[in-house]
Amino acid sequence: EAQVTQNPRYLITVTGKKLTVTCSQNMNHEYMSWYRQDPGLGLRQIYYSMNVEVTDKGDVPEGYKVSRKEKRNFPLILESPSPNQTSLYFCASSLGSPGMGTEAFFGQGTRLTVV
Amino acid sequence: KNQVEQSPQSLIILEGKNCTLQCNYTVSPFSNLRWYKQDTGRGPVSLTIMTFSENTKSNGRYTATLDADTKQSSLHITASQLSDSASYICVVSGDTDKLIFGTGTRLQVFP
Numbered sequence: 562e563a564q565v566t567q568n569p570r571y572l573i574t575v576t577g578k579k580l581t582v583t584c585s586q587n588m589n590h591e592y593m594s595w596y597r598q599d600p601g602l603g604l605r606q607i608y609y610s611m612n613v614e615v616t617d618k619g620d621v622p623e624g625y626k627v628s629r630k631e632k633r634n635f636p637l638i639l640e641s642p643s644p645n646q647t648s649l650y651f652c653a654s655s656l657g658s659p660g661m662g663t664e665a666f667f668g669q670g671t672r673l674t675v676v
Numbered sequence: 677k678n679q680v681e682q683s684p685q686s687l688i689i690l691e692g693k694n695c696t697l698q699c700n701y702t703v704s705p706f707s708n709l710r711w712y713k714q715d716t717g718r719g720p721v722s723l724t725i726m727t728f729s730e731n732t733k734s735n736g737r738y739t740a741t742l743d744a745d746t747k748q749s750s751l752h753i754t755a756s757q758l759s760d761s762a763s764y765i766c767v768v769s770g771d772t773d774k775l776i777f778g779t780g781t782r783l784q785v786f787p
Contacts, residue, residue, distance in 0.1 A: 565719075592773075603680070603765070603777035604720075611773065619774065651719050659769035662708040662727055667719030 563588045567652050567668035574642055574675055582637045582671050584652030590666075592655045593635040594619065595627065597648040598670075604651065610635055611658065642675040649673075678703040680768050680778035688784045693756055697781045699749040699766030710767040711740050711751045714780065720765055723751070753783075761785045 565586045574580055586593065594609035596619075606619030610629040624646055626638040635654075639646060652668040659665070680701045689695050701709070708727050712720035724733045724740040726749075732741050737754045753760055763780040770776070 601779065603779045604775075605777075606774055609773060617773070649717070653719075658773045659775045660707045660771050660773065662725055662769070664722050664725060665710075665775065667721070670717060670719050672717070 563666065565652055565654050565666050565668040567650075567671050570669060570671060572671060572673050574673070576643055576675055577641050580639050580642060580673075582639075582650060582652075582673070584635045584637065584668060585633050586635075586652075586654040586666070587633065588654060588656070588666065589632065590654035590656050591632070592658050592663075593629065594653050595625070595635070595637045596651045596653065597621065597646075598651065599648050607637070607650075642673075644675045647673060647675050678768075678770065678776050680766055680776050682764075682766050682778040682781050684781060685779070686782040686784070688786065689756055691756060691758055691785055691787050695753050695756060695783065697751045697753075697764050697766075697783070699751070699778060701747050701749070701766070701768045701776075701778075703747075703768040703770045703776055705771050706744060706747070707769045707771055709740075709742055709749050710769075710775075711738070711749075712765040712767060714763045714765055716762070723764075756783075756785045758785050758787065 595607040596604040608627040655665040656663040711723040714720040728744040766778040
């Protein structure tokens with residue numbers, strides 16, 4: 562089954578404790594991205610990757626890091642989480658970039674709480 | 677500034693009724709427009725994708741229209757069901773590598 566898998570689904574952590582949210586897709590997609598969703602706001606892009614070893618900042622990259630060492634995986638790293646990073650996070654993948662009109666598939670989401 | 681605005685913010689209808697959701701965008705240049713359905717706490721799921729040359733596209737009971745001249749789109753839901761209760765998000769892409777999301781319309785369908 563074609564899917565984007567995020568782990569964990571739920572995470573509560575303390576300020577400053579490094580964490581990684583994993584994202585894996587089994588569709589051989591080139592384009593992957595991370596979004597955060599907050600109440601009253603649309604999804605906002607954190608980082609995206611056009612292919613292996615190619616990453617770029619989205620609209621809200623501060624406080625986050627990513628890597629793309631393999632095509633299928635695109636982990637999101639919070640080196641020193643802060644309470645304002647409490648949010649619902651989504652990973653997405655597509656065969657090509659959004660401008661190409663290819664369908665984007667989203668993961669189930671990771672609800673992160675930083676206390 | 678590239679923006680996507682949706683209306684209404686929320687909508688309540690009775691099961692079996694039809695409804696129409698609106699999307700206005702200022703993204704330029706324009707590449708494609710998508711409608712997604714998002715159940716509470718879940719990831720968005722694609723309903724339709726339209727390029728500037730398409731003015732209507734259907735997916736079952738969902739029909740999306742696009743007017744690229746006025747930069748407006750609508751999503752029409754026919755014979756609503758309880759399972760249609762969700763947020764519906766309009767998403768536009770220009771010539772960049774990004775998707776621009778609206779804030780969504782929250783639809784509640786009651787029996």
